[in-house]
Amino acid sequence: MYGIGEVGVKAVKSEQDYMRRSMQLNQTPKFDLTSHEESNSLIRRHESEKSRGSTFLKTQVDDSSLCSTSSICSAPICRQFWRAGNYDDRLNSKPASQNGTGYLRIHPKFLHSNATSHKWVFGAVAELLDNSVDEIQNGATFVIVDKILNPRNGTTALLIQDDGGGMDPEAMRRCLSFGFSDKKSKTAIGQYGNGFKTSSMRLGADVVVFSRCQKNRTLTQSVGLLSYTYLMQTRQDRIVVPMVSNTFEINRCNIHVDYQFNANSGTWNTLHNEQQLKNNLSILLQWSPVATEAELLKQCDDIGPHGTKIIVYNLWHNDDGKMELDFESDPEAYLSILYLQVPEKFSILLRGRVVEYHNIAADLKFPEFIMYRPQNVEGSVLTTIGFLKEAPAVNIHGFNVYHKNRLILPFWHVVTYSDSRGRGVVGVLEANFIEPTHNKQEFEKTPVFQKLETRLKEMTQEYWDYHCGLI
Numbered sequence: 301m302y303g304i305g306e307v308g309v310k311a312v313k314s315e316q317d318y319m320r321r322s323m324q325l326n327q328t329p330k331f332d333l334t335s336h337e338e339s340n341s342l343i344r345r346h347e348s349e350k351s352r353g354s355t356f357l358k359t360q361v362d363d364s365s366l367c368s369t370s371s372i373c374s375a376p377i378c379r380q381f382w383r384a385g386n387y388d389d390r391l392n393s394k395p396a397s398q399n400g401t402g403y404l405r406i407h408p409k410f411l412h413s414n415a416t417s418h419k420w421v422f423g424a425v426a427e428l429l430d431n432s433v434d435e436i437q438n439g440a441t442f443v444i445v446d447k448i449l450n451p452r453n454g455t456t457a458l459l460i461q462d463d464g465g466g467m468d469p470e471a472m473r474r475c476l477s478f479g480f481s482d483k484k485s486k487t488a489i490g491q492y493g494n495g496f497k498t499s500s501m502r503l504g505a506d507v508v509v510f511s512r513c514q515k516n517r518t519l520t521q522s523v524g525l526l527s528y529t530y531l532m533q534t535r536q537d538r539i540v541v542p543m544v545s546n547t548f549e550i551n552r553c554n555i556h557v558d559y560q561f562n563a564n565s566g567t568w569n570t571l572h573n574e575q576q577l578k579n580n581l582s583i584l585l586q587w588s589p590v591a592t593e594a595e596l597l598k599q600c601d602d603i604g605p606h607g608t609k610i611i612v613y614n615l616w617h618n619d620d621g622k623m624e625l626d627f628e629s630d631p632e633a634y635l636s637i638l639y640l641q642v643p644e645k646f647s648i649l650l651r652g653r654v655v656e657y658h659n660i661a662a663d664l665k666f667p668e669f670i671m672y673r674p675q676n677v678e679g680s681v682l683t684t685i686g687f688l689k690e691a692p693a694v695n696i697h698g699f700n701v702y703h704k705n706r707l708i709l710p711f712w713h714v715v716t717y718s719d720s721r722g723r724g725v726v727g728v729l730e731a732n733f734i735e736p737t738h739n740k741q742e743f744e745k746t747p748v749f750q751k752l753e754t755r756l757k758e759m760t761q762e763y764w765d766y767h768c769g770l771i
């Protein structure tokens with residue numbers, strides 16, 4: 301399986317070689333956002349490649365006047381997620397400058413309350429992975445999940461990076477806005493236009509996104525910031541979301557800067573007017589882990605020809621002061637069953653190691669394949685049911701229910717096995733005829749869902765009655 305990762309690296313490498321030839325490279329980068337562990341071979345390889353051939357891209361903007369290296373981006377006042385939404389905004393609020401009728405107003409508290417839908421931090425990590433997995437159809441071959449160091453304050457940050465199609469400036473704006481989903485494909489996991497915001501804000505107070513995209517022979521890169529810390533500390537009492545994207549102006553929530561590559565001059569040109577660039581860049585450099593425009597461009601360069609790099613920082617803490625996202629506890633088991641099928645050419649790299657995909661259905665003893673026809677829905681669904689290899693000496697049972705390839709309900713207990721009829725019985729099915737809730741950790745409790753529950757209960761008991769003598 302490791303070879304698959306290598307294929308991805310090779311693809312990145314050859315495209316980077318192509319990029320190097322076509323771009324004018326003229327400075328050596330300073331590397332700032334460092335991986336905690338030397339073991340992350342993929343990143344290491346990226347880095348050593350970068351140091352062999354210089355990667356810094358010339359920009360037409362003189363960054364010396366725009367960077368604010370002296371200001372440290374401070375941690376949010378409250379580091380516990382479940383308490384961070386409790387503040388008295390009457391004392392603090394500062395009127396926002398945009399009062400026009402062309403804007404919707406959303407209170408910054410919404411950023412926080414929207415994120416409370418994720419009770420579990422790994423459920424939030426899964427949303428960020430979903431966005432990378434949805435990029436497989438745009439050429440993604442890997443997604444990296446790792447911890448890195450935020451050089452501003454020495455704290456741990458979360459890195460999620462893929463080599464998918466990336467986002468052009470318009471897509472970046474939609475990514476940072478609420479309820480806009482670009483995904484038209486029936487097979488895409490994403491549908492609500494909400495996952496990025498809820499999950500990143502559930503994991504940490506702040507997130508910065510770097511993305512590179514080639515579309516219609518145009519190469520762009522965009523950097524966006526969603527910062528609860530910034531909104532709190534500058535006492536913004538509202539997030540302004542543009543209702544029509546082409547009336548977009550400087551937006552106090554969706555801070556982003558965009559560049560387009562000019563192949564003739566070999567330079568990155570800004571897509572903003574001078575004032576816009578100055579405003580957005582100064583906020584980005586003050587409130588994100590990157591302190592200079594040069595570092596910001598270096599981060600984009602690290603992506604390669606196309607893809608997206610997300611850094612969630614000022615990660616939330618538990619009441620005992622420890623980070624909620626515990627990198628030491630092993631999320632690998634969850635990640636290994638998160639998708640029903642992962643294409644051969646795609647790898648999930650968790651802290652430098654390829655996550656081995658685990659097909660539970662293929663592991664079952666005495667499997668049975670049962671067709672289920674939901675009422676009023678076309679087609680039927682295949683359920684695989686059987687005993688876990690370890691049965692009966694195992695305390696696990698239930699159904700892994702997927703929706704569009706993504707695990708929504710892990711080991712759903714449709715029966716209690718106090719009467720023993722179900723112990724060790726596990727099933728797997730993809731239920732695309734019911735809808736997941738917005739956090740993708742449950743399904744909507746509709747009558748169709750309830751019928752499915754009843755049928756799975758019967759299936760378990762019938763299976764048990766016929767097969768319990770075999771174990």
Ligand SMILES: Nc1ncnc2c1ncn2[C@@H]1O[C@H](COP(=O)(O)OP(=O)(O)OP(=O)(O)O)[C@@H](O)[C@H]1O
Pocket residue numbers: 427430431432435462464465466467471474475476480481482483489490491492493494495496497607608
């Ligand atoms: N890694 C990525 N690569 C490319 N585009 C991305 C990436 N992450 C987010 N986006 C873009 O940002 C948009 C918003 O993402 P978000 O996760 O909020 O919503 P969604 O995936 O469309 O729907 P859902 O709320 O169901 O997850 C996506 O529709 C996609 O266009």
Ligand SMILES: [Mg+2]
Pocket residue numbers: 427430431490491494495496
């Ligand atoms: Mg999504």
